[in-house]
Amino acid sequence: MTATSADIDERVKSESLMVRLMKRPELGAIAGLIVVVIFFIFTARGNMFTLSGAINILTPAAQLGILAIGASMLMIGGEFDLSIGAMMAFAGMIFGACVVTLGLPLILAIPLTLICAAIIGLINGQIVIQTGLPSFIVTLALLFILEGASLVGLKALTGGSTQLRGVRDATQEDWLAPFFSGDAFGGLFRWLAENGLVDTFNNGAPKVPGIPIEIVWAVGLTLVATFVLMRTQTGNWIFASGGDRKAAENSGVPVRSVKTGLFMFAACCAALVAVITVLDLGSTDPKRGFQKEFHAIIAAVIGGCLLTGGYGSAIGAFVGSVIFGMASIGLTFTKIDGDWFKVFLGGMLLLAVLFNNAVRKRVTGER
Amino acid sequence: MSDPIIHMERIEKHFGNIIALAGVSFDVIAGECHCLLGDNGAGKSTFIKTMSGVLKPTKGDIMVDGRKVTFDSPRDAMEAGIATVFQDLAMIPLMSVTRNFFMGREPTRGIWPVRQFDVETAKRVTMDEMRKMGINLRGPDQAVGTLSGGERQTVAIARAVYFGAKVLILDEPTSALGVRQTANVLSTIDKVRKQGVGVVFISHNVRHAMAVGDRFTVLNRGRTLGTAKRGEITSEELQNLMAGGQELAALEGSLGGTV
Numbered sequence: 001m002t003a004t005s006a007d008i009d010e011r012v013k014s015e016s017l018m019v020r021l022m023k024r025p026e027l028g029a030i031a032g033l034i035v036v037v038i039f040f041i042f043t044a045r046g047n048m049f050t051l052s053g054a055i056n057i058l059t060p061a062a063q064l065g066i067l068a069i070g071a072s073m074l075m076i077g078g079e080f081d082l083s084i085g086a087m088m089a090f091a092g093m094i095f096g097a098c099v100v101t102l103g104l105p106l107i108l109a110i111p112l113t114l115i116c117a118a119i120i121g122l123i124n125g126q127i128v129i130q131t132g133l134p135s136f137i138v139t140l141a142l143l144f145i146l147e148g149a150s151l152v153g154l155k156a157l158t159g160g161s162t163q164l165r166g167v168r169d170a171t172q173e174d175w176l177a178p179f180f181s182g183d184a185f186g187g188l189f190r191w192l193a194e195n196g197l198v199d200t201f202n203n204g205a206p207k208v209p210g211i212p213i214e215i216v217w218a219v220g221l222t223l224v225a226t227f228v229l230m231r232t233q234t235g236n237w238i239f240a241s242g243g244d245r246k247a248a249e250n251s252g253v254p255v256r257s258v259k260t261g262l263f264m265f266a267a268c269c270a271a272l273v274a275v276i277t278v279l280d281l282g283s284t285d286p287k288r289g290f291q292k293e294f295h296a297i298i299a300a301v302i303g304g305c306l307l308t309g310g311y312g313s314a315i316g317a318f319v320g321s322v323i324f325g326m327a328s329i330g331l332t333f334t335k336i337d338g339d340w341f342k343v344f345l346g347g348m349l350l351l352a353v354l355f356n357n358a359v360r361k362r363v364t365g366e367r
Numbered sequence: 368m369s370d371p372i373i374h375m376e377r378i379e380k381h382f383g384n385i386i387a388l389a390g391v392s393f394d395v396i397a398g399e400c401h402c403l404l405g406d407n408g409a410g411k412s413t414f415i416k417t418m419s420g421v422l423k424p425t426k427g428d429i430m431v432d433g434r435k436v437t438f439d440s441p442r443d444a445m446e447a448g449i450a451t452v453f454q455d456l457a458m459i460p461l462m463s464v465t466r467n468f469f470m471g472r473e474p475t476r477g478i479w480p481v482r483q484f485d486v487e488t489a490k491r492v493t494m495d496e497m498r499k500m501g502i503n504l505r506g507p508d509q510a511v512g513t514l515s516g517g518e519r520q521t522v523a524i525a526r527a528v529y530f531g532a533k534v535l536i537l538d539e540p541t542s543a544l545g546v547r548q549t550a551n552v553l554s555t556i557d558k559v560r561k562q563g564v565g566v567v568f569i570s571h572n573v574r575h576a577m578a579v580g581d582r583f584t585v586l587n588r589g590r591t592l593g594t595a596k597r598g599e600i601t602s603e604e605l606q607n608l609m610a611g612g613q614e615l616a617a618l619e620g621s622l623g624g625t626v
């Protein structure tokens with residue numbers, strides 16, 4: 001497609017890359033990340049900023065990131081889901097039951113888990129849409145229902161102990177397991193070690209055996225979500241549904257389907273994290289995902305999502321998760337008492353909300 | 368006089384025991400601006416909602432190109448070429464002009480799963496259409512929230528026309544605007560009319576109506592007091608009709624008497 005020069009407003013061109021970046025919703029999160037990195041460069045002991053230190057931070061950050069991408073898409077669409085943390089416990093139970101109790105292979109167990117999650121997301125979405133109640137209260141109810149159901153279910157499955165073990169034995173041989181557990185790019189890291197490009201143990205094996213699979217998933221999902229938001233019709237519908245439901249409906253946007261789909265996507269993200277962590281630890285328990293809904297929403301807000309919907313980014317949510325991970329793990333590398341973490345987190349959240357509010361006012365021209 | 372694109376015949380609308388419309392007839396011809404005047408609460412919004420498929424009339428007929436139709440939803444009306452710019456505009460301030468312009472009707476290219484929102488085309492068309500309407504955007508990514516009220520009206524109008532509106536209904540587009548912005552919107556209406564679109568311009572301001580109107584219909588308490596052509600009626604007479612038609616007898620001669 002070629003546009004003649006007359007088709008392009010001369011002032012469009014003059015908008016430099018820098019100015020365009022300044023307008024992106026994840027700007028605040030990236031600035032925040034730089035500040036946090038600088039803070040730890042000055043306070044943390046050496047090995048935080050090595051490859052293995054980075055992997056240490058990025059692994060939990062990626063798990064949170066997958067959750068936060070789902071949460072941020074839903075927030076951009078104008079809704080909340082407080083049940084995604086409990087969804088992790090519930091999906092973990094379903095997955096554990098499939099693998100251990102029923103002995104299903106992963107090719108069946110994972111889709112079944114995702115379908116269950118999607119159905120719960122569908123229920124959340126339908127209640128919110130049909131009743132017009134705030135998603136806040138509806139999903140709060142689901143939080144307790146799922147938490148309770150996981151407890152009851154796990155007790156029944158384990159005969160009372162609530163911790164379901166034996167996942168690792170059941171999945172060790174499964175050909176699908178490497179896509180959801182362990183490290184990716186192991187060969188690459190061995191090659192790097194042989195050529196002396198990464199740190200190695202005495203026996204020559206690389207200290208970092210590969211990229212933990214959750215990091216690959218989180219990066220992949222961030223890219224897909226960003227593509228959907230920025231470059232597809234669905235993306236425009238998500239922004240529109242969250243920006244002004246009525247205006248979107250009047251313009252022919254299928255707001256109900258969009259919102260329901262986002263609830264289902266958020267639930268599936270939670271289920272994916274559940275599958276990854278259950279495979280990683282080899283067991284599941286009803287406390288899995290406890291309070292993770294708040295962490296995900298905090299990461300999304302730090303990443304530039306507005307609480308009122310219609311604005312935000314998936315990249316921002318991922319960066320928000322990295323800030324979160326860096327702060328929680330990073331403190332252990334410093335002399336600072338880890339108990340300060342929550343103070344830091346609250347302060348970060350407050351700053352982010354103030355910043356986002358200012359951005360919103362500038363974008364909407366409101367004074 | 369050419370045949371009307373849309374003809375509304377003795378439309379009634381009851382809300383429970385409230386009779387909001389008590390038999391209103393109205394038509395729109397291509398390339399004209401037909402003003403619907405009336406005081407607050409006269410039933411103007413209710414009437415155009417029946418025309419745009421938002422409300423179903425309790426009684427009365429709607430004819431499009433001479434054929435009787437029923438609109439079950441705003442979509443039906445839109446498909447028949449009747450586009451409405453409501454008082455709340457259906458614009459999203461946080462989104463860019465381009466994204467708003469194509470909201471719900473995004474151009475796409477490629478095939479699934481890589482079917483993309485054709486952002487380049489969307490941006491180019493938006494800039495072009497806005498320039499045609501006399502608005503030079505800073506850029507296609509400019510947020511609607513940073514536009515003035517008049518510019519927002521113009522985006523909404525340009526959008527409706529671009530997507531093939533034959534009849535464009537504007538519900539009080541000038542009521543919240545200052546003098547300069549009103550002038551801009553009125554000149555936009557003039558441009559649209561010259562493209563052959565039939566414009567329904569709703570207002571309670573006689574001066575705004577007189578500035579662009581070709582025909583004038585006054586609503587009062589759910590009834591129409593007749594339709595007059597430009598030049599057959601003065602501002603004072605319209606003003607009086609809106610106020611309740613006390614001087615109806617004196618004016619009867621000057622009305623077209625289409626009812």
Ligand SMILES: Nc1ncnc2c1ncn2[C@@H]1O[C@H](COP(=O)(O)OP(=O)(O)O)[C@@H](O)[C@H]1O
Nearest residue numbers: 382385387405406407408409410411412413414
């Ligand atoms: N949904 C509704 N239910 C009951 N009464 C209504 C409804 N919509 C409008 N009305 C009444 O119909 C009358 C006309 O209203 P409206 O069409 O909004 O007037 P206008 O747009 O001319 O100011 C008013 O008296 C209003 O109270």
Ligand SMILES: [Mg+2]
Nearest residue numbers: 411412413539
């Ligand atoms: Mg009105």
